[in-house]
Amino acid sequence: MTYSFLQQYWWFLVSLLAGLFVFLTFVQGANSQIFSLGRNNAERSLIVNATGRKWEFTFTTLVTFGGAFFASFPLFYSTSFGGAYWVWMLILFSFILQAVAYEFQSKPGNVFGTDGYRRFLVLNGVFGPFLVGVAVGTFFNGAEFIVCRDSMISGASISSWASPWHGLEAVCNPWNQILGFAVLMLSRTLGALYLQNNINEEALQPRFRRAVLVNAALFLLSFLPFVAYLLTAQGWAVGNDGTVVVEDFKYLHNFLALPLVLALFLVGVVAVLYGLFVSIVRQKRCGIWFAGAGTVFTVLALFLVAGLNQTCYYPSLADTQSSLHLGNSSSSEFTLRAMTIVSALIPFVLAYIVWAWRSIDIPGLSRTELENSEHKY
Template identity: 50%
Template sequence: MFNQLDMLTLQMYWWVIVSLLAGLLVFMFFVQGGQTLLWQIGRTEEEKTMIVNSLGRKWELGYTTLVLFGGAMFAAFPLFYSVSFGGAFWVWLSILFSFSIQAVAYEFRKKPNNFLGAKGYETFLLINGILGVILIGTAVATMFSGANFERGEFNFSIWKHPLRGLEAAFNLFNVLLGIALFFLARTMGAMYFLNNIDDEVIRERSRKEVGINFAAFLPVFLIFAVWLLLRSGVDTSSTMPAMQPYKYALSLVQMPAVAILLLTGVAIVLYGVYATWFQNSKNGLWFTGPGAVLTVFSVLLLAGLNHASFYPSNADIKSSLTIQNASSSRFTLVTMSYVSLFVPVVLGYIAIVWRAMDSKKITREEGQNPDSSAY
């Protein structure tokens, strides 16, 4: 069935998949957000252990989503993999560092003779929660604000800024997205605790954190969103790419389906917070999380679709990457499209296991039971 699609449709299909993965990744950032709340919500050792055990059964899903996002980008848009990962070297390496320390932190934190002590690994979790999320937000924002590269013969690229990607962190627009994601992650992290831990003290603190962090998230996100709609973007509809004023606002008008998705996403995010705050619901995450998926999904669609450049070059506009010039061959896209049909299967078994594991909530008592508390 994918054989019949034309090249542009295949490229668009893959941009949709990549955007969806980015959305799911942001949802899974509730783990990172939860990590940064470790000290605020967990004030005693016992509470901290409950939190770590609660997040400890979920962190790998987010981590794997990040790996899959990288893999999908590599398979579908290898030129982005080459230009951005090699070019923005230090940003990506910093992100890698912050995630690789997460991978050991849960397992090692409470084990005897662990060299760095529990505090050391808790610091790892904090670094991952702050730096990992903010830097990924910053890197994703460059899909709109652009980066400093030039492509030459064989499509080999040269990075034009000595900070090799870290310069993105000195651009307010990029940082706004990073900070917005950070507070969103904390909001969702607190919602997850409400849902996953059966303990009045933790629930009380988590509910409070939902309010505080969402209050911080909303204005930052709104400034970012308005700025995005007001800014120019590279348009590639004619033979020579050129800057077009209000590129992304125009795209929303020209692709009303994306506009509807975006507004729906935001509305569901808001409803999740409303339900948590005003209706005392423990299920806010099940609205705010999917709402975040939809919101991020539609924002990223703006970056790649409607003749936009999803990685504009500020050094040489002709070098900007589009879903057309950065994609894999038709053969690879078709092959990988068949592979992508398994995404719902994967989401399906994750959902089944999640339900099975979460049907029994975490309590103070079970900390004593080695069969249910591994960390």
């Protein structure tokens, strides 16, 4: 295993975690619709309890994504988190509220009341995916930072942010906003698909289907223009000597240079569309599995074109040569190699997650089960 292979392997793992995380934001997407899909307390309880059995997976994937990024590409962690400060902080605030909202909402003496905690879930459900989309948008649209390793000599920060807004300027970029909106709508679509699959209440099924239709339409209206923009956009390419140059149609070139990634992307998009078709037209409840797998493939492919084929995955708008790519921002070969050995345990982890998921989900959630459950939200 060469150093370059290890860097790409860890970029793949980080990308896979990103794909899994976006899929798991069905929790946020469903929560953002608690009050629109649930018309009374019993229906809202069903929705909250359906997502409440999965929220820890989403949360844990986010934390592991952060940890894996830190361990494998510490310069990104240092530059983006310390620079685009407010985007990351706002994401964190929204997830803190979510973490307690489930356990506390139905408990007596909870200070903010059941609806108060459900509003926390809605806040997280709307702002979490949107801001994550904005943050990911900077992988393609660039960010305002300068990296200077020699700053360490004086004890100054190795990376500095060229905008006094510290990340809020990224929220104002229209293409970041569009990607943020697309991620939000995707999470809402996946959320409705998940509820359709997980809740055994016939009366709610038409509402879930309608939510899939509306959210999916808004998702496609935002995602397809973003893809068109991406395929025609400039990208930041790394030369063999490490010099960074701006290249026209860089992401289109990447797709063409990486046919497997292109295939992954197309399979992902088709799977998402098939999931929607199955749910809306054939009125089946298994759409989440196709759309979920498709989401993982699509996001994985987008991350791969952002970082592979000599591309800067975190372009600098303030200083082109400061842009981050796999070669200049990763951990040492030794660290990547050590962590690669640990990563052999990932299939085992995935296996027990699948087993646990099935154990909890069979049979799906119903009012009767909820009423008889000893632990409910």
